[in-house]
Amino acid sequence: MLDMDKQINFAKMGKIVGWAVGGILAFSFLMSIFQTVELGYTKVYQNTFTGTKAVYHGPDWFISPPVIGKEREYKDDTTVAFSADEADKEKFTSVSGPIDIRFADTYEAKLPLTARFVLPTDDEHMFAVDKSFRSYENLVNSLYEKTMIDVTTNTAQQFTAEETTQGGLNALKSAISDQVNKGVYVTERKRVIVEQDVKTKVGIGGDKTKGTTTEQRITVWKAVPKVDKDGHLIRNENPFEKYGIEVSQVNLADPVPETLLEKLLIAKKTSVAKKILSVQEQDNAKEDIKTAKLQGQAKREKAEQIKLIQADAQIIENKKNVKLAKLQAEREIVERNKLASLAIIDKKKELQISKDNEGIQRANYKAAVYEGKSIKEVGLAKAVVKKADYAAIDKGVLTLEVSRVTQLAKYEALKNGKGLVNMPDKVIINNGVGKGGTTLQDLANVKLMEGL
DSSP: OHHHHHHHHHHHHHHHHHHHHHHHHHHHHHHHHEEEEOTTEEEEEEETTTOOEEEEESSEEEEOOTTTEEEEEEESEEEEEEOOOTTHHHHSSEEEOOEEEEOTTSOEEEEOEEEEEEOOSSHHHHHHHHHHHSSHHHHIIIIIIHHHHHHHHHHHTTSOHHHIIIIIHHHHHHHHHHHHHHOOBOEEEEEEEEEEEEEEEEOGGGOTTSEEEEEEEEEEEEEEEOBOTTSOBOBOOOTTGGGTOEEEEEEEOOOEEOHHHHHHHHHHHHHHHHHHHHHHHHHHHHHHHHHHHHHHHHHHHHHHHHHHHHHHHHHHHHHHHHHHHHHHHHHHHHHHHHHHHHHHHHHHHHHHHHHHHHHHHHHHHHHHHHHHHHHHHHHHHHHHHHHHHHHHSOHHHHHHHHHHHHHHHHHHHHHHTTTTOOOOSOOOOOOSSSSSSOOHHHHHHHHHHHHO
8 A cells, every 4th residue: 555655656756857857948948049139249040941041130139949040149349459468358359469560661560459340230241241251250360350460561561660650650550541441552662762860970089979960862662552544542352341341440559669670760769869959959059049139139128228218207307397497487477477467557557646646637727727717706806896895985984994904903013012112102203204104193093992
């Protein structure tokens, strides 16, 4: 009974294990036929049973049956480095040593270079790439690297080492980039005249390090591009063109020269440095002369400026003095004009006063004349009146009146002089002629008057 139970349990476990193994196998089968394509990669798929093929650009997926389905993966962008730097192996897809190049003037060098290659995006070109190279590694080794080396070595022969290492590296880079994308020039070797610095004279004392360096023309063989009858450059077939591959970037580092080229470059650098130093010294000497001249000129101009300032100051001072003199003269003129005006005013005033006095005098004169005339007229009138009065008075009475007045006057005169002359009470005067004397009647009248 127990054995039967054990057999039943073993049978159940066998079924479970069988189902588990079948599930694992089924999952493995499904995973093997399910293929994915990552971003930046391209896969070319081929069904060997049906003969169908397809290109898948990531990110994407497709079903590939086992055994009869074949797929090959390619990297879309590939950077190939020709460098001796070990660190570049971790940064770039493929790293080889620097490219050995020979220049037109026979000097050799190792040229570090990097180039970036881009696969086509259309299916036809990808089928052509896959058909020719069958793997990504073969594409890199057989097409990318070899074509880059071939283009670089052919392009280098179109340049001389001296012109390349002395500022012509960018021209070499442009030429390589152009010919790797459009095809290498068809060239022919020609003699070309170039200029080099050559030491021609030994310095004083036999010192070979002190010589005179001059430019000398020499002839070298150079690969010169051919042109067609229309003047267009003739090119060889570009191997990348039929595959639709583009070289998007080419970068060059400084060439590593051979020993002879290095010596030439050192001598060239020394010569150029000396020439630069000599030119610089000449320029400095010229600048010193110019500076001295400018300093002397500046001193002269400064002295002249000081003189001009002093002259201007003197002119200003003279102008100031002239102006002050003019102001003083104008002030004096004003004062004199003022005095003259005042004198004129005074004279006019005096003249006016004189005129006024003259008028007054004339008025007084006229007044006096009129007054005299008036007095005269009054006197005449009074005389006429008096005459009329006298004419109206009795002559005898008048005579007595006159006599009376006369006598009174005499009396008063004599009375005042009493201490000197004592008048007698009775005086008889007779002058013998009966005239001119005082009569007794007169004296009697005087006495009578005294009594009164």
